[in-house]
Amino acid sequence: MAGVVVLISSTIVRPVNTSPSGQTKIHLTPFDLTNLHIDYPQRGLLFPKPNPDFHLISRLKASLSLALEIYFPFAGRIAKVENLEDNTVSFFVDCDGSGARFHHAEAKTISVSDLLQPDGSVPDIMKQFFPADDFKNCDGVTEPLLVIQVTEMKDGFFVGYCYNHLVADGVSMWGFINTWSKICSSGSSSGHKPLVLKRWFLEGIDYPIHIPVSEAERAPPSRELSSVPVTKDRVFHFTKKNISDLKSKANSEVGSSDITISSLQAVTAHMWRSIIRYSGLSGEGETHCKVVVDVRRRVDPPLEKDCFGNMIYIQPAIATVEELLDRGLGWGALQINKLVNSQTSENCKKFAEDWVRNVKNLKTGVGSRMVGDSVLVGSSPRFExxxxxxxxxxxxxxxxxxxxxxxxxxxxxxxxxxxxxxxQTTLWSDVLVNLLADVEFLEHVTTMV
Known part of the structure; x- marks a missing residue:
């Protein structure tokens, strides 16, 4: 961990009781396995500095052990089974209590103001505050499924983490963080509900799912990386009024009493149109707005709204560049609205069945780094x-x-x-420069955080 962040210690934290539920194996669905070769998602929270007598590191570790007793899949590993009869492999979550990794780090020269830039830019040093070890989800066979890094700064603490996307999605991960924080604050895990695991809901699909060996092996580094333009991260802030104005504008342009564009759809369409405007694509070129769909309440019968697991998949709203830019905000938001509303239980089942029949191209990850024809929308403003x-x-x-x-x-x-x-937007540097000079874009957003 070279640079301004210095690693002080690295330990494995195990649950107090390694198998509290008796559950030892969780089979993986197509929604899980489609993530096999993408990176662990990484998130982090910035806090003020506590009083010295708080004993922060020891309290975080002790409460993490209690939280892992409830969220026991995070303390397991991915098990890989070789199916010699058809030259395939299968995967499942082995809830063996191996534990999560906990890094304690220091960045004594860095202050909160160094990380929170007034213009919303995300400094490069921020990368060192995450346990960014280039983990792919397939690496969960040998690596922890949850890695936490707590970094002490001049006047604050940063709690960063990464987690295996075969095991959980954002709903489940933020549920874990919420439980962990409550246990740390109260000193007790009593009163917390047992974990509700997702049921196997895809009748007609046998498990474990067999994946060709060639598709399951870790993908080599992409040859395109050496020629990929530099990307920069910037946080754009939408105030309550910004959002209300965009929503009103989108709905007035749609002009239908039967269709209501949501706040999130209006904001997403504004970002999609604004970024693609500077993509360099021809008007006839196709562009995608890839949206994460939570299937918990969409399958029939519906699953519990907070059941633990990875219960998402990505679906694209599609348009030509000319359509997207010429037909206005409302039209773009309407394409996202139609996509979201079309995701029924039948769609979810068809996605899963098609995936099992055609297990291929797993190594393409979340998309090409070179094309620049899409936006990919992750996480949610609904997370607590x-x-x-x-x-x-x-x-x-x-x-x-x-x-x-x-x-x-x-x-x-x-x-x-x-x-x-x-x-938080990742863009090629030239696209970002153009976006920051776009009066129409900036009318509904602020770069201040």
């Missing part, structure tokens, strides 16, 4: 980020780490002010 008080105060900011960085990646968080949204 700012309630996570570990006992010395609530977070003052949230950030995404460097995993899966491609041009057009949008990570959405709630803003610290009620009703606002922050969008």
């Amino acid at each position: 980020v700012y309630i996570n008080d570990f006992g010395w105060g609530k977070p003052i900011a949230v950030r995404a780490g460097p995993g899966n960085n491609i041009n057009g990646k949008l990570v959405l968080f709630p803003g610290i002010d009620e009703g606002s949204i922050d969008v």
Whole structure:
């Protein structure tokens, strides 16, 4: 960990009881396995500094052990089974209590103001505050499924983490962080509900799912990386008024009493149109807005809304560049609206069945780093980020780490002010420069955080 952040210690934290539920094996669905070769997602919370007598590191470790007793899949590993009869492999989560990794680090020369730039830019040193070890989800066979890094700064603490996407999605991960923070603050795990695991809901699909050996092996480094343009991260802040104005504009342009564009759809369409405007694509070129769909309440019968696991998949709204730019905000938002509303239980089942029949191209990850024809929308402003008080105060900011960085990646968080949204955006440097000079874009957003 070269640079301004110095690693002090690295330990494995295991649950107090290694198998509290008796559950030892969790089979993986197509929604899980499609993530086999992408990076662990990375997120982090910035906190003020507690009093010296708080004993922060020891309290965080002790409460983490208790939290892992509830969220026991995070303390397991991915098990890989070779199916010699058809030259395939299968994977499942082995809840063996091996534990999560906990890094304690220091950045004594860095202050909160160094990380929270007034213009919303994310400094390069931020990468060192995450346990960014280039983990792919397939590496969970040997690596922890959850890695936490707590970094002490001049006047604050940063709690960064990465997690295996075969095991959990954002709903489950923020549920874990919320539980962990409550245990740390109270000193007790009593009163917390047992974990609700997802049921196997795909009748007609046999498990474990067999994957060709060639597709399961870790992908080599991409040859395109040496020629990929430099990307930069910037946080764009949408105030409650910004969002209301965009929503009103989108709905007035759609002009239908039967269709209501949501706040999130309006903000996403504004980002999509604004970024693609500077993509350099021809008007006939196709562009995608890739949206993460939570299937918990969409399958029939529906799953519990907070059941643990990875219950998402990515679906694209598609348009030509000319359509997207010429037909207005409302039209772009309507394409996202139609996509989201079309995701029924039948769609989810068809996606899974098609995936099992055609297990291929797993190594393409989240998309090409070179094309620049898409935006990928991750995370959610509905996640309860700012309630996570570990006992010395609530977070003052949230950030995404460097995993899966491609041009057009949008990570959405709630803003610290009620009703606002922050969008951490990864863009090629030239696209970002043009965006920051775009009067139409800036009319509905602020770069200040």
